[in-house]
Amino acid sequence: MIVEWVQGQAQLVFSCLLALVVVGVMLLGVAYSILAERWIAAWVQDRRGPNRAGFFRLFGSFHFWGLGQPIADGGKFFLKEDIIPDNVDKPLFILGPATIFIVALVGFAVIPWGGQVQIGDALLNVQVANPDIGLLYVLGVGSLGVYGVVLGGYASNNKYSFFGGIRATAQMLSYEIPMGLAILVVVLATGQLRLEEIVLSQMGDGDVWNVVRHPLACFLLVVTLFAETSRTPFDMPEAEQELVGGFHTEYSSMKFALFFLAEYAHMITGSAFLMVLFFGGWHIPFVPGLQPGDTAWWAMLLKMLVMAGKIALMMVFYIWVRWTLPRLRFDQLMRLAWKGLVPLGLGLIAFALGMLYIGKPQAWVWTLVGNVVILATMLGITALIPSRVTGRQYDMPELPPRTSAPASIGGP
Amino acid sequence: MPLGNSLMVAQVISSAVPRGDTSVQLISGLLLLGGLGFALCFGALFLGWLIRPRRHNMEKDAIYECGEPTIGSSWVQFDLRFYVVALVFIVFDVEIALFWPWAVVYGGAGVDAADLLSVKTLALFDMLFFFGVIVVGFLYLWRFGYLDWVRSTVSQQRRVPGASLAAATGEAKG
Numbered sequence: 001m002i003v004e005w006v007q008g009q010a011q012l013v014f015s016c017l018l019a020l021v022v023v024g025v026m027l028l029g030v031a032y033s034i035l036a037e038r039w040i041a042a043w044v045q046d047r048r049g050p051n052r053a054g055f056f057r058l059f060g061s062f063h064f065w066g067l068g069q070p071i072a073d074g075g076k077f078f079l080k081e082d083i084i085p086d087n088v089d090k091p092l093f094i095l096g097p098a099t100i101f102i103v104a105l106v107g108f109a110v111i112p113w114g115g116q117v118q119i120g121d122a123l124l125n126v127q128v129a130n131p132d133i134g135l136l137y138v139l140g141v142g143s144l145g146v147y148g149v150v151l152g153g154y155a156s157n158n159k160y161s162f163f164g165g166i167r168a169t170a171q172m173l174s175y176e177i178p179m180g181l182a183i184l185v186v187v188l189a190t191g192q193l194r195l196e197e198i199v200l201s202q203m204g205d206g207d208v209w210n211v212v213r214h215p216l217a218c219f220l221l222v223v224t225l226f227a228e229t230s231r232t233p234f235d236m237p238e239a240e241q242e243l244v245g246g247f248h249t250e251y252s253s254m255k256f257a258l259f260f261l262a263e264y265a266h267m268i269t270g271s272a273f274l275m276v277l278f279f280g281g282w283h284i285p286f287v288p289g290l291q292p293g294d295t296a297w298w299a300m301l302l303k304m305l306v307m308a309g310k311i312a313l314m315m316v317f318y319i320w321v322r323w324t325l326p327r328l329r330f331d332q333l334m335r336l337a338w339k340g341l342v343p344l345g346l347g348l349i350a351f352a353l354g355m356l357y358i359g360k361p362q363a364w365v366w367t368l369v370g371n372v373v374i375l376a377t378m379l380g381i382t383a384l385i386p387s388r389v390t391g392r393q394y395d396m397p398e399l400p401p402r403t404s405a406p407a408s409i410g411g412p
Numbered sequence: 413m414p415l416g417n418s419l420m421v422a423q424v425i426s427s428a429v430p431r432g433d434t435s436v437q438l439i440s441g442l443l444l445l446g447g448l449g450f451a452l453c454f455g456a457l458f459l460g461w462l463i464r465p466r467r468h469n470m471e472k473d474a475i476y477e478c479g480e481p482t483i484g485s486s487w488v489q490f491d492l493r494f495y496v497v498a499l500v501f502i503v504f505d506v507e508i509a510l511f512w513p514w515a516v517v518y519g520g521a522g523v524d525a526a527d528l529l530s531v532k533t534l535a536l537f538d539m540l541f542f543f544g545v546i547v548v549g550f551l552y553l554w555r556f557g558y559l560d561w562v563r564s565t566v567s568q569q570r571r572v573p574g575a576s577l578a579a580a581t582g583e584a585k586g
C-alpha cells in the first residue's frame with residue numbers, strides 16, 4: 001500500500017515537472033512556428049521573409065537569419081496600446097481570448113510524450129495524466145476552443161466580428177462530427193480510450209501504424225483538424241478579404257496575441273493527437289531506443305525528440321497547405337462536411353463494425369482492402385450524381401449552354 | 413531485442429502501473445496546466461497594462477467597420493440556417509457519444525464470435541439498429557434539403573402533394 005502510494009506521488013511530481021517543461025517548450029515552439037510560417041510563406045511566394053531581427057548586433061552585421069523576430073514581436077505585443085472600443089461587452093471581450101488561450105494549454109494534459117521511464121525504483125508515465133478517458137478528454141477540451149471564438153466575435157459588437165464568430169461556430173460544429181467518426185474508427189479497432197495504449201497497439205509483431213490500417217480515417221482526421229483550427233483552406237472565420245479579420249477584428253496588442261498563440265497551440269495539440277492516433281506517437285519501427293521496452297532516461301529523451309520531430313513535420317504540412325490551397329466558399333465548406341466527410345465517416349464506421357464482428361479489427365491487409373473499396377464506392381457515387389453549378393438556386397433560370405470556345409473569365 | 417518481446421514487456425509494464433491514481437493525476441494536471449495558462453494569460457495582460465501607453469480618443473474607440481460610421485448594434489437576428497446546423501450537430505454528437513463506451517467495451521471483449529446467439533452478437537445487432545437510426549435520420553436530412561446551405565423554394569414545394577420538381581422550376585421560369 002505504502003509503496004504504491006509513494007509511487008503515485010513520484011508520478012505526480014514527475015507529471016508536474018513534465019507539465020512545466022511541456023508548456024515552456026510549447027510556447028517557444030509556438031513563437032518559432034509563427035516565424036517558420038513567415039519563412040515558408042516567403043519561400044513559397046519567392047520573396048525574402050523576416051531575416052533582420054538579430055540579437056542586438058552583438059556579432060557585427062550577422063543577423064542569425066531573423067531568429068530574433070519572435071522576441072521582437074513579443075516585446076511589441078506588450079508595448080503597443082490595447083484598445084477596448086466603447087461599445088463592446090467588456091467582460092466577455094476579455095474572457096474571449098483568455099478562454100481560448102487557457103483551453104489551448106489544457107489540451108496537452110493527456111498526450112503521451114515518451115512511453116515510460118525508470119527513475120529509481122519507480123516506472124513513470126511520460127505523460128501529465130493517463131486517464132481512462134484520454135481521447136474523450138482531448139475531444140472535449142478541443143471543442144471548448146469554440147467558446148473563445150464565439151465570445152470574441154459576439155462581444156466585439158462589430159458586424160465583421162459577429163459574422164466571423166457565427167461562421168466559426170457553424171464550421172467547428174460541422175467538422176466535429178466527421179472528427180468524432182474518424183476517431184471512433186480507431187476506438188472500435190483498438191477498444192481503448194487511453195492514448196498510451198493506442199500508441200502501444202501500433203507496435204509489436206505484425207502490427208503497423210494506424211495510418212496503414214485506416215488511411216481514410218487518417219485523411220478524415222487531417223481534414224477536420226485543418227477545419228477545427230480554422231486554417232486555410234477552411235479559414236472562413238477570419239477571411240481577411242471578406243471579414244477584415246473576422247472574430248479578432250477589434251482586438252489589439254496582447255489580446256490579439258493570445259488569439260494568435262492559441263491558434264498555433266491548437267495546431268500543435270492537433271498534430272500531437274494525430275501522431276498519437278495514426279503515426280505511432282514516439283515510435284519508429286526497428287530503431288533501438290524507440291521501442292516500448294526501453295525505459296532508460298536517454299530513451300525517454302529520444303522518444304520526446306521523435307515526437308517533437310513528427311509534430312514539426314505536421315506543422316510544416318499545415319503551413320505548406322496554407323500557402324498552396326485557396327479558401328473554400330462557405331456553402332462548399334458545409335457541403336464538404338455534411339455531404340462528403342460525414343457519409344465517408346459513417347461508411348468507415350460500418351466497415352469497422354464488420355471487421356470487429358469477425359474478430360479481425362486490426363488485420364491491416366483486410367482493412368486496407370476495405371478502405372480502397374470504400375473510397376472507390378464513394379468516388380463512384382460522386383461520379384454518378386449529376387454536377388450542378390454550386391451556389392446557384394434550383395429555381396433560377398437555366399444557364400446558357402456552354403460553348404466549346406473558352407468563355408471569358410467571370411462568365412456571363 | 414525482438415519486437416514481440418518488447419511488446420510483452422510493455423504489456424507487463426503497463427499493467428504494473430497503478431491505475432487508481434489516474435483521476436488524481438488528471439485533476440492535478442488539469443489544475444496545473446489551467447493555472448499556468450491563467451497565470452500566463454492574465455500576467456501578460458497585467459504586465460502590458462503597466463507599461464503600455466493609453467491615449468484614448470473618440471475615433472480610436474469607435475468600432476472598426478472600414479471607416480464608415482457604424483449603423484446600429486451588431487447584435488441582430490442572424491440567419492436561421494446556423495440554428496439548423498447547431499440542432500443537427502447536437503443530435504449527431506449525442507449519438508456518436510453513445511457509440512464510444514460501446515466501442516470500448518465491445519472492442520475489449522475478446523474475439524470469439526462464433527456463436528450466433530452469444531451476447532456479443534446481440535450487442536452488435538443492438539448497435540447496428542442504433543447505427544441504422546443515425547443513418548436514416550441523416551438520409552432524411554439529406555432528402556429534405558436540410559444539409560443544403562443554399563436553400564431554394566423548390567425543396568419546400570417538393571413536399572406539397574401534387575407539386576413536382578418540374579412544375580416548381582416551370583413556375584420559377586414563368
